[in-house]
Amino acid sequence: MHVNGPVGGVNYGxxxxxxxxxxxxxxxxFHGVDLLADQALVLDAVAGLVAEHAVxxxxxxxxxxxxxxxxxxxxTVCNKGFEAIRAxxxxxxxTSGNHDSPARLGAGAAFSAAGGLHLMTRVSEVDRPVVxxxxxxxxxxxxxxxxxxxxxxxxLGVPSARSHAAILDAAMTRIRTELGxxxxDGTPPRAVLLAHAFVVGAESTGSERSISVGGVETVAASSFDGVDYVALGxxxxxxxxxxxxxYSGSPLPYSFGERSxxxxxxxxxxxxxGLREVVRHDLPVVRGLSQxxxxxxxxxxxxxFAAAEADYVSAVLTDPVRPQDAMRTLRERFPHMVHLEWNRPEGVTDLRYREKVRGRTDAQIATSFLTDMRSEPTSGETRLLEQALSFAVREPENAAVAAEDIA
Incomplete structure (x- = not known):
């Protein structure tokens, strides 16, 4: 393989x-946990596939x-990943996506291209390929x-366009014209397209940031007709x-919805x-996810639960009373626990407000609330609740005096 343009290379024949x-x-x-070490490991794995399969x-x-x-x-992690792949x-x-900055990612693009890294981040240059x-x-x-x-x-010369589909069509028109x-002898060269979009028929995982504006985010796969392979992000x-x-997907899971x-x-x-063959190669699991x-x-x-000890863990606690300092306690076994929530075993039906208050006194409602949120109040706490409720229904001036008596 060799390159037309600023990058040198060899012909692999x-x-x-x-x-x-x-x-x-x-x-x-990931739930506040730094993933840079995990990302460095998976980029090394990508570089390993490059070497193993002569990419x-x-x-x-x-x-x-x-x-x-x-x-x-x-x-630093990103640059080392690029360096490993080049090596x-x-x-x-x-290209840039909806998270990163085109200007910052593309800074020094002309210089980096000389080393084999082509950063295509300018909308005005969608029809200027790397050949x-x-x-x-x-x-x-x-x-x-x-x-x-x-x-x-x-x-892109389409001032009336409002949807992603219309904008993409304008970009593809430029690309098809340039490719033509x-x-x-009437035959265009083979072409590969990189694009960052939500294509109709694909499924999101929940960890992607929405690119929807007024519900017009999707584009059709047919929008990309005219090239040999479309690499989506x-x-x-x-x-x-x-x-x-x-879509290749991300190299690491970024939500528990991706645990499978x-x-x-x-x-x-x-x-x-043109396109001859596409083969999937699984990446190593750096750290599993368990719920x-x-x-x-x-x-x-x-x-x-032993198999989850090395995973990132999200747990739902079913203790009858909300546990104290549960995260610290559970990290003794699951050092990579990142999320906890408490769900009383009685379930949602016991917490429906209308059902719980029907036919009950204020004191009963307040007592039930404390029981649901913490534990059953003691007799002393119950007396304080009853006093507070009785003061609340008095005339304002009398309630103020009574409150001073409690203080």
Whole structure:
């Protein structure tokens, strides 16, 4: 493989091999827990796949970082990931998503391209591909950063556009025109597209930030017609919409809703005629996710929970009385516990307000509230409740005097 443009390279004498990954979200936290160490490990795993399978190009369609202004540590982890992938032998083509900043991610793009890292973050350059070559000829890589309609419609020449679909159509029109201009004897070169969008028919996981404005966020898979492979970003589970339109998903789970996912990348082969084969490769599980239910004592001692000891844990406590300092106590067994909630075993029906107050006195209602929220009040607490309630129904001036007597 070699490159038309600023990047040097070698000719591998075979079809082009591409690894599709996305939504790294470098710098993201998980219920307040720093994930940078986990992210560094999984990026090393991606670099390992590049070396093992002789990948030529790694594509990352958006959300490289989790926020517009990443921390210094996040930038360090990301740069080391890029360096490991380049050292393993692959070029990198990446775009910005709805989390990261196009301006900041794309800073120094011309310089980084000289080292094999192509950052395609400018809307005005959606029709300026990175062109690489294998023994069959050129492959054009087009990058569409996340297109916010309000911010990009004028730049794309569609000032009346309001939906993501309309904006994407404008971008794809530019790309198809540019690609057609590269045709030789009426045949355009092979093309790969990177895009960050929510495509109709795909399923979200709950950990993605919504890109909906007025319910017009989705686009159709047919919007991308005209290219050989579409590498999508934004949704966090690996998904196949058509043979040539796919989400790789995120390399790590970012919500407990993703605990059943096996994270993966796609390795895509292009031959002389275009898309030849796409193979899924699972990524290692850096740390599992478990959701547990039981009393504090059951969680601390139950053998059935042993498999979760090394996982990130979310627990629902069913103790009859709200446990004190439960997080600290449970972290003795589950050091990576990140979330707790308490759910009384009686369930929701006992807490329905209308059912609980019907035909009951104020004192009974207040006593029941204390019991639900904490535990049954003592006799002394009950007397104080009755006194407070009796003062509350008196004339205001008398209630004030009575309150002073209690004080």
């Amino acid at each position: 075979r079809r082009m091999r591409i690894l599709h990954t996305s939504d790294w979200h470098i710098g993201r936290t 030529d190009v790694v594509v990352v369609p958006g959300d490289v970082y989790d926020r517009a202004i990443p921390s210094a540590d996040a930038v 393993a032998g692959a070029m990198i083509v990446a 690489l070559e294998d023994e069959h000829g050129p492959v054009a890589f087009y990058g569409i950063p996340y297109l916010e309609p309000e911010a990009t419609r004028a730049e 201009g590269r045709a030789v 934004h949704l966090h589970s690996p998904q196949t919409l058509t043979d040539r339109v796919r 996912h096996r994270k993966a990348v796609w390795i895509v082969d292009l031959d002389a005629d 547990l239910t039981g009393t504090v004592e059951e969680l601390l001692t139950g053998d059935q």
